[in-house]
Amino acid sequence: MADTLTGPVPETPDPLPEFPMPRAARCPFDPPPALKELQERAPLTKVRLWDGSEPWLVTRHADQRALLGDPRVSADTDTPGYPPKADGGGDSKFGFIMLDDPEHARLRRMVTAPFAIKRVEALRPVVQNIVDGLVDELLAGPKPVDLVEAFALPIPSLVICELLGVPYDDHAFFQDNTKTMVHRDATPEQRRQASGEIAVYLGGLIGKRLADPQDDLLSGIAGRVRAGEIDHRQATEMALLLLFAGHETTANMIALGTLALLQNPDQLALLRDTDDPKLVVSAVEELLRYLNITHLGRRRAVTADIEIGGQVIRAGEGLIMVNEIANRDPEVFPDPDRLDITRDARRHVAFSFGVHQCLGQPLARMELQVVYGTLYRRIPTLRLAGSLDEVRFKDDAFIYGVHSLPVTW
Numbered sequence: 001m002a003d004t005l006t007g008p009v010p011e012t013p014d015p016l017p018e019f020p021m022p023r024a025a026r027c028p029f030d031p032p033p034a035l036k037e038l039q040e041r042a043p044l045t046k047v048r049l050w051d052g053s054e055p056w057l058v059t060r061h062a063d064q065r066a067l068l069g070d071p072r073v074s075a076d077t078d079t080p081g082y083p084p085k086a087d088g089g090g091d092s093k094f095g096f097i098m099l100d101d102p103e104h105a106r107l108r109r110m111v112t113a114p115f116a117i118k119r120v121e122a123l124r125p126v127v128q129n130i131v132d133g134l135v136d137e138l139l140a141g142p143k144p145v146d147l148v149e150a151f152a153l154p155i156p157s158l159v160i161c162e163l164l165g166v167p168y169d170d171h172a173f174f175q176d177n178t179k180t181m182v183h184r185d186a187t188p189e190q191r192r193q194a195s196g197e198i199a200v201y202l203g204g205l206i207g208k209r210l211a212d213p214q215d216d217l218l219s220g221i222a223g224r225v226r227a228g229e230i231d232h233r234q235a236t237e238m239a240l241l242l243l244f245a246g247h248e249t250t251a252n253m254i255a256l257g258t259l260a261l262l263q264n265p266d267q268l269a270l271l272r273d274t275d276d277p278k279l280v281v282s283a284v285e286e287l288l289r290y291l292n293i294t295h296l297g298r299r300r301a302v303t304a305d306i307e308i309g310g311q312v313i314r315a316g317e318g319l320i321m322v323n324e325i326a327n328r329d330p331e332v333f334p335d336p337d338r339l340d341i342t343r344d345a346r347r348h349v350a351f352s353f354g355v356h357q358c359l360g361q362p363l364a365r366m367e368l369q370v371v372y373g374t375l376y377r378r379i380p381t382l383r384l385a386g387s388l389d390e391v392r393f394k395d396d397a398f399i400y401g402v403h404s405l406p407v408t409w
C-alpha cells in the first residue's frame, strides 16, 4: 500500500511542466534535466500532456515502487484518468500488460513457464551459439558495420522466434511493423495498421498450431484456446505482446549498452578483461539501471483515493512513473549519474515493479549476460565508426535506443 510514501509535500510548479521533456544535447544517456530538477524540488507533481490532461508525475524510487505495488493503481487503459501516451493509437491494448488482476494474473500464468529461471538457463548454450555465430559473421564481413542490424536485432529476434515457434525468415516483416508500433511520430492509423498486420500473421500461425501442435509456446497458447480458456483474439494479443516485447527491448539494450560502454572505456576494460561471471551479471544490472530504455514511464490510473505523505491522489487521476529517473535516485544509488559496473544496482526498476514487472526479465538478463560477456572479449578493439554526434538516438520512439550503430575494429 502507498499510504506512507517518502518526502515532504511538494510545491506545485506554475505553470505545470510539459511531459515528456527533452534530454540535454550531448547527454544521450541521462534523463532530461527537467526531470532531475523535479526529483529534487517537486518529486510528486502534476504535469501537462499533449492532450491537456494533467496526471501526476512520480519521480522517486520509493514512491514508484509503492504505487506500482498498490492494487488501487490500474494499468488498464480504459480506467478513467489513464494518461494517454500519444494521439489515440499509442495505447492500443494488446495482451495482459494493459489489464488488471485477476484477469491479468489469469492470462499471465498461462505463459510464465518458459520464462522461469531454470528453463531460461537451459537456453543459455543456444544463445551462446547464436552470439558466437553472429560474431564470426561480423569478423568475416565488411567494416564498418551497423551493429543494430548485424547483431543487436537478430539475437533477441532469433531467440523469441525459437521460443514462440515463429519462422525467423519472417523477421523483416515483424521488425518493420514493430518499428512503426513504437514510433512516436507514426499516426494512430499507421500504428494500428502495423499491429494489425502482425496480429493477422500471428493469428494465422495460432490457427495452424490448433490443427497441428508443435513443441513451442504458440502451440501452448493454441492449447488454451482449444481448452476454452481464451478465445482466438486473446491468444493472438498474447502472442503479439511476447513477440514485440521479446525482441524490441533487448535489441535496444544491446546496441545502447555497447555505445555506453564505448563511451566509458574504463568500464568497458573492466568488463572485457574479467574472468568473473559475477561482474558480467553486475554489469548487466548496472546498464539496465543506467540506460532504462522504457523511457516514457509506466502509466497508470488511480481507482480509489491514495494518500501520499499528506498529498491525496484522487480516484480517476493518472500517474506516470518514469523509471529512468527513479533509477537515478541518489537516495538509492549513490552518485547515480556515474556508470559503475561494480556497484550493486539490483534494486533498479528498469523491469518495473509489482504485478506487471517484466515477465521476460530472466530471458533478457541471460541474453544480455551472454552478449556483454562475449562481444567485447572477442572483438577487443571494437569502436564507434564516426563520432557520437552522428549517432541518431530514438527520442522519437516509445523504447529508447539508437537507430543504427556503425562500428569497426
Ligand code: HEM
Binding pocket: 075, 096, 097, 098, 108, 160, 241, 242, 243, 245, 246, 247, 249, 250, 253, 293, 294, 298, 299, 350, 351, 352, 353, 355, 356, 357, 358, 359, 360, 361, 363, 364
Ligand atoms: C532488456 C529488455 C527488457 C526490458 C528493459 C523490459 C522492460 C519491461 C517493463 C518496464 C515492463 C513493465 C511494463 C509496465 O509495468 O507497465 C515489461 C513488461 C513485460 N515484458 Fe519486458 N522488458 C524486456 C525484455 C522482455 C523480454 C525478452 C520479454 C519476453 C517475451 C518481455 C516480456 C514482457 C511481458 C510479457 C511484459 C508484461 C508483463 C505483465 O504485464 O504482467 N520483456 N517489460
